Amino acid sequence: xxxxxxxxxxxxxxxxxxxxxxxxxxxxxxxxxxxxxxxxxxxxxxxxxxxxxxxxxxxxxxxxxxxxxxxxxxxxxxxxxxxxxxxxxxxxxxxxxxxxxxxxxxxxxxxxxxxxxxxxxxxxxxxxxxxxxxxxxxxxxxxxxxxxxxxxxxxxxxxxxxxxxxxxxxxxxxxxxxxxxxxxxxxxxxxxxxxxxxxxxxxxxxxxxxxxxxxxxxxxxxxxxxxxxxxxxxxxxxxxxxxxxxxxxxxxxxxxxxxxxxxxxxxxxxxxxxxxxxxxxxxxxxxxxxxxxxxxxxxxxxxxxxxxxxxxxxxxxx
Ligand code: 8YV
Numbered sequence: 505x506x507x508x509x510x511x512x513x514x515x516x517x518x519x520x521x522x523x524x525x526x527x528x529x530x531x532x533x534x535x536x537x538x539x540x541x542x543x544x545x546x547x548x549x550x551x552x553x554x555x556x557x558x559x560x561x562x563x564x565x566x567x568x569x570x571x572x573x574x575x576x577x578x579x580x581x582x583x584x585x586x587x588x589x590x591x592x593x594x595x596x597x598x599x600x601x602x603x604x605x606x607x608x609x610x611x612x613x614x615x616x617x618x619x620x621x622x623x624x625x626x627x628x629x630x631x632x633x634x635x636x637x638x639x640x641x642x643x644x645x646x647x648x649x650x651x652x653x654x655x656x657x658x659x660x661x662x663x664x665x666x667x668x669x670x671x672x673x674x675x676x677x678x679x680x681x682x683x684x685x686x687x688x689x690x691x692x693x694x695x696x697x698x699x700x701x702x703x704x705x706x707x708x709x710x711x712x713x714x715x716x717x718x719x720x721x722x723x724x725x726x727x728x729x730x731x732x733x734x735x736x737x738x739x740x741x742x743x744x745x746x747x748x749x750x751x752x753x754x755x756x757x758x759x760x761x762x763x764x765x766x767x768x769x770x771x772x773x774x775x776x777x778x779x780x781x782x783x784x785x786x787x788x789x790x791x792x793x794x795x796x797x798x799x800x801x802x803x804x805x806x807x808x809x810x811x812x813x814x815x816x817x818x819x820x821x822x
Contacts, residue, residue: 561585616762
């Protein structure tokens with residue numbers, strides 16, 4: 505019997521899961537194809553499942569070339585790069601790895617916040633480059649800012665936002681948040697207006713889905729956050745107007761930023777790369793063995809359920 509055909513758009517880094525996928529399905533790794541266009545032309549009609557990444561998703565024109573498709577399994581929690589309305593109308597399950605990466609993303613948010621306000625990366629470079637020996641006087645390194653007790657404003661109080669709140673609360677930080685609506689099951693203060701939240705916060709942590717929130721962090725929000733305020737983004741680069749952010753960093757209109765995600769990854773604006781007040785990551789928030797293994801297993805399950813004719817448990821559209 506021929507195996508079901510699966511198109512994989514992004515690598516999975518867990519060897520056991522790759523072995524299992526290869527034993528169950530005929531895997532087609534789009535990212536390794538010499539001529540993906542010609543391949544799609546010839547084989548698109550036989551593909552029954554797509555595996556893709558959270559921020560890369562799959563575009564509608566490609567979905568239209570996969571008429572036998574039974575599932576889009578997103579190896580991530582963000583599905584903003586998949587047209588859910590289109591998939592819903594087509595009766596196509598789109599699955600996500602809901603809940604698998606919450607803890608790691610929240611951990612990195614706190615890590616970035618501490619790195620930003622304590623200048624961890626700049627001071628690391630100061631030591632590494634031999635500068636400490638040349639400038640041993642304590643004034644050679646500027647004083648940092650205390651994280652414990654900072655007023656933390658969370659943008660998007662979903663799973664990740666709540667996990668960030670829990671961690672920040674353990675550091676004695678008063679928490680406020682904004683979202684589409686107030687939530688009655690949390691003790692945190694709801695602030696409907698983002699500018700007002702920024703004005704009331706020492707650190708703004710972005711945890712929101714990007715689909716309806718493109719560019720919400722702009723010059724007005726950054727100015728409200730102010731020259732003693734920090735921005736952390738572990739959600740999507742598109743939430744931020746990156747030109748406004750770069751200008752605010754360069755001019756010292758905000759104190760610093762910790763960024764894991766960018767508008768046009770892997771490109772990071774020069775002004776952000778050059779600034780010592782910005783701590784950078786390469787979209788790594790979910791990138792631990794533990795989380796990536798749990799995510800990959802959920803992807804396996806979703807594909808298996810869909811190909812067995814069941815509604816995948818993690819489906820967002822069916
Ligand atoms: C991953 C993500 O980097 O979950 C998401 O939405 O963006 C990230 O966790 C990505 O999905 C890995 O493929």
